[in-house]
Amino acid sequence: MATTRRKFVLGTLGIAGALVVGWGLMPPRQRLTTAQPLPTGEGEVAFNGWVRIARDGTVTVTLAKSEMGQGVVTSLCMLLAEELDADWSRVRWQPSPIDAIYNNIASVVDGLPVHPDTDNLAVDAVRWLTAKAMREIGVMMTGGSSSVKDLWLPMRQAGASARQMLVAAAAAQWGVAAADCGTENGEVIAPDGRRQGYGALAAAAAQQALPRDPPLKAPERFKRIGQATRRLDTPGKIDGSARFGIDALPEGLLYASVRLCPTLGGRAHSHDDAAARAVRGVKAVLAVEPLRGGTGGVAVIADHPWRARQAADKLDVNWDHGALASFSSAQAIEGFAAAARTEKGFAFYETGEVDAALAGAAARIEAEYRAPYLAHEALEPINCTVLFEGNKATVWVSTQVPGLARKAAAGALGLPDEAVAVHVLMLGGGFGRRLEVDFIAQAAAIAKAVPGHPVQTLWSREQDIRHDLYRPACAARFEAGFDADKRLVAWKNTSAGQAIVPQVLTRAFGLPGGGPDKTTSEGAFDQAYEWPAARIAHVKVDAPLQVGFWRSVGHSHQAFFKEGFVDECAHAAGQDPLAFRESLLRRHPKQLAVLRAAAQAAGWGTPSPPAPDGARTARGIALHDSFGSTVAQVAEVSLGPDKAIRVHRVWCAIDCGFAVNPAGIRQQLEGGVVFGLSAALHGGVEIVDGQVQQSNFHDQPILRLNEAPRVDCLILPGDGSPEGVGEPGVPPIAPAVANALFALTGQRLRSLPLKLA
Incomplete structure (x- = not known):
């Protein structure tokens, strides 16, 4: 572990020393029941803070996450309904009240600036303390591709707990042992085959003692989780009953x-x-x-x-x-680039002696990458x-x-x-x-x-674009060294730009922001590549412009920087881009499998077919880890009139742990590609004298239907709990397209949006 990383983790642990041996060793508080009873409608009873059942058997799931097109309504209802053995046709949902059991724990724990390969007691302790603290003083939040991961256990425990209470009530009525009863499709089944619906049992079941640690199904017993499932929110969006x-x-x-x-x-x-x-x-x-x-x-x-x-x-x-009357985005980005060239920054990851490796290298290359400020441009103003x-x-x-x-x-x-x-x-x-x-x-x-x-x-659309809290602009400088056999021996990366988290802490909570902000360097330092010697750092540059989280946050630009320079290293080494990446993943079978799956699906190594108009095409590849998931993408591109960049097809492979709803995962990957392509080809706001120059979709366009590529999704079987899906499809698309353009034209594009000379 890097010295700076170790000092940060152990320093955090030292500050919380008393908590480690006291409060920190206590088990986390439950996430099953709310401080105030869950509101119920006529004929309904609440079993815990997540589920209510009505006399007619309708199951209403309480959702603590916001539905914004990512399909979280369906996925979370699937988790609870699976353990409840509910009748899926009777499942409904409602937004939750505000309560500490709904605080987002997973996103904050994942936000700690720790390399994924780091595994020791100090880091485990910090994660444990963070999780416990977020249960008490955290924030209800939908973000960080964390919804299903955060509620993977609480929703299942809520369903299993209610199921156990229903079984106990039925068993008491029948005079049989609860252990001899089963459940299926919203009914409790007696040993002799008698059945009783959940609705008829609900009132009596709600009087049962609340199970605190109900047994959960093993994955091999899942009937709904893991199956492609139609979204519950679609009918309302079709008939107009959905309320935004x-x-x-x-x-x-x-x-x-x-x-x-x-x-x-x-x-x-x-x-x-x-x-x-x-x-x-x-x-x-x-x-x-x-x-x-x-x-x-x-x-x-x-x-x-x-x-x-x-x-x-x-x-x-x-x-x-x-x-901000004199603020210029162009000047700010020039300042970021200068800082990346001249300052050391905070090292989020170090291994080996990178400066010595660079000094002794037989050959060296260097490059500078840039990304602009970006608006969010959600369709609902x-x-x-x-x-x-x-x-x-x-x-x-x-x-x-x-x-x-x-x-x-x-x-x-x-x-x-x-x-x-x-x-x-x-x-x-x-x-x-x-x-x-x-x-x-x-x-x-x-x-x-x-x-x-x-x-x-x-607000009008113009106000939405001109008064956003923008994705930070960023610049990055890379150096790489190779030995006499053209093997990579050194990787040095310093990025520079504004930090989001300190600003958020101030404007949301009135707190000063301190410590390293992972979002500044995520996508750069937290990757699986096995660098022989490396230093990956970020220079935090303060500026008066307010910046905010944007889909995939730091990964959105750091993936473009990193995967572009990996391709440059492959070219300098005289290696195929796929083979070069494979050589850096020998101890990471998950990433290697995802990379190879996308490449094989795309026919990597075979001639790329011509575009529909006969234009020559080429392919580019990118691999990126974000929000716990690994995604590899291959993009097939050509050039149209006036050197217009056309993306015809994208192959996208993902390992996101346990795939709760494969249909929803495919939708999110397709949406992520389109969202990321919009930014890669068109995105970027220019600020002159503190005023945003773009105003609407005519000068800040999103991808149109005729520009959208075919997206082929491959969901690899993953181990353990679910990981993020909503954002991981975004980061790899810009570098995959840029790398394909290099293969097609020989031009290496190092700035977003992508524009050919």
Whole structure:
């Protein structure tokens, strides 16, 4: 382990020394029952904090994760229904209340800056303490591709616990031993074949003692988990009954439009609202301060969204452009590149003596890579609806963080958290943007101006793109050394850019951010490649621009950097890109198997067929570990008129541990490829004098149907619990395409988005 890594881990452990021998040795608190009883409808009973059963046998699963297109509703219901032996046709779901048992533990533990191959008592202790702490003081969150991993055991335990109570109730009625009874498809079965439905047993079963550690099924007994299953949320999206944040329509709803300062982080210095107030239907006009990392402006509340927007356009505002008035993204990225060249940074991973290996190398290569700031561009524009009633409030919102949403609204309204009720609706895309609460605090501050009236604050697409909390830009410098036989002997990588986590800690919790932020270097230091000697570091560069999490976070650009330079090393060594990667994975059979599966499926090593128009094609390959999963992709590309990059086909192999719903995994991989290609080919916001130059899909496009490639997905059988799926399909696509372009044209593209000279 690197010296810097060891100091960090042992330092953390030392600070928590008393906890290690006291609180830290106690078992974690349960994640089965809530502090307050789960609300129930007429004829329903709650068995624990995750499941209710009605008299008609309907099973309602409580979901602590937000559905934003990733299929989490279906996967989590599958986990509980499997252990409950529920009738799948009777399974429903509802969002959970806010409670500590729903805190996301897996994502925070996975966020520790530890190399995956590191395995010792100190690291285990830090992970244990982190998991215990997150159960108590953590955050309800959907993110980090952690939903199924985080609830793999709690959901199954909840189902198994309820099943055991149902069996006990039936056995008591029949006068038989519970151990002699079975369950199937929503019924308890007696030894003599009699059956009783869960609905008829629910009331009596809920009186049984709650099992704390119910036995779980062995994987070979699974009937639903592991089977391709149609999504439960699809029918509602087809018939229009599904409710997203923008669909919140409480009685008496008013609408707010905000004229935001064109400079990020700015505010209104003064404004003339006479023309705005003259618009029919306008109820109020008020200045709104920058909140939770957002931008300030002037809001108009009216009885119709179009009137509110028209009135906002008539405002005459004198702006205070603030600290970002002279900020330039181009200058910032130049600064990042300079820092990567000249500063050592924090070493997230070291092995061997890399400088000595480079000095003694027979040949050396070096390169610099860059990635821009990126907007999220979820299809559902930013919105939030708030009803303020003096001593309490209700919020309807699409959010990935219900607890933080409540805190943000409460803070803006001057209320205690408990006085705010949050209704989490479906998300029309999240990608990390709805991990932020700037727009929620803003909506609450606006609604406070008209107590007793619900107000929906709705941003335009232009505001969504120009007032995002962007994926950080980044630059990276690489050096590699080879011996006389062209074998790799040294790998040195220093990246530089802003850090997300310190900013999030400040704007969400008011805490100072300290210590290394894994997201800055993830995708660079935490990979399986067996470097002979290496140093992988990041230079944290502070800048006033607020940045946020973006789908696959640091992996989104570090994979492009790393896999591009791996290809450069293969070329310098005179080796096939696949064979070169294989030589660095001799002790990592999982990664080797995924890499070979994608290559074999793509016909690697055979001639690439011509494009439909006869143009020459070429293939590129990339391998990347993220969120516990390993993904390899092969992209087949050609050039169209004016050197337009066309991606025809992508082969994508994944090992994500236990595959809960293979159909959902394929959908997420396909979506990840399309999302990643949008950024690789088109993504990047330019900021001049603190103002974003792009505004809508015409100048910040997402991939269109005619650009989308065919995606072939291969799900390899994995061991253990499920790992991440929602994000791992994103990182490898940009380098796979860039590497294919090098094979096709001889041009090595080291900056995103990909543009040929």
